[in-house]
Amino acid sequence: RKQATEYSTSSSDEEFESKPSLTHKAKRALRKRRKLEKETKQLIKQEELKRLHKAQAVQRQLEELEERQRALEIFGVELERELRGEAGTQSTKDENQMLHEWFELVMEKNKLMRYESELLIIAQELELEDHQSRLEQKLREKMAIDGKSK
Numbered sequence: 001r002k003q004a005t006e007y008s009t010s011s012s013d014e015e016f017e018s019k020p021s022l023t024h025k026a027k028r029a030l031r032k033r034r035k036l037e038k039e040t041k042q043l044i045k046q047e048e049l050k051r052l053h054k055a056q057a058v059q060r061q062l063e064e065l066e067e068r069q070r071a072l073e074i075f076g077v078e079l080e081r082e083l084r085g086e087a088g089t090q091s092t093k094d095e096n097q098m099l100h101e102w103f104e105l106v107m108e109k110n111k112l113m114r115y116e117s118e119l120l121i122i123a124q125e126l127e128l129e130d131h132q133s134r135l136e137q138k139l140r141e142k143m144a145i146d147g148k149s150k
Contacts, residue, residue, distance in 0.1 A: 055126050076105050
C-alpha cells in the first residue's frame with residue numbers, strides 16, 4: 001500500500017509538473033507569435049515608408065516635368081511666331097535653323113510626354129501596392145480571430 005501510495009503520489013506529481021511545462025511552452029509560443037507579429041508590423045511599416053518616399057519622388061518629378069513642359073510651350077509659341085513672321089522684329093535666324101529648332105522642340109515635348117506617362121504608371125503601381133498591403137492587413141486581422149468568433 002505504501003508503495004502504491006508513493007507511486008500514485010509520484011504520478012500525480014508528474015502530471016502537475018507537466019502542466020506548468022505546457023504553460024511554459026504556451027507562453028514561449030505566445031512570445032514567439034507576438035515577436036513574429038511585431039516583426040511583420042515593422043516590415044509592413046518599412047514597406048509603407050518606401051512606397052511613400054517613392055510616391056513623393058514621383059510627385060516631385062511630375063512637378064518638374066510640368067514646369068519643363070510649360071517652358072517648352074512658351075518657347076514653342078515664340079518660335080512659331082518667328083516662323084510665321086509675326087515676331088515684330090526681324091529675326092536673325094534663317095528659316096531652316098528655326099525649323100530645326102521647332103522639330104527639336106517637338107521631339108523634346110514628345111519625350112517629356114512619354115516620361116510623364118511612365119511616371120503616372122509608377123504612381124498607379126504604388127497606389128495598387130498600397131491597396132494590396134491594406135487588404136493583406138485586413139486579411140491577417142480576420143485570420144487572427146479565433147475559430148469560435150469566425
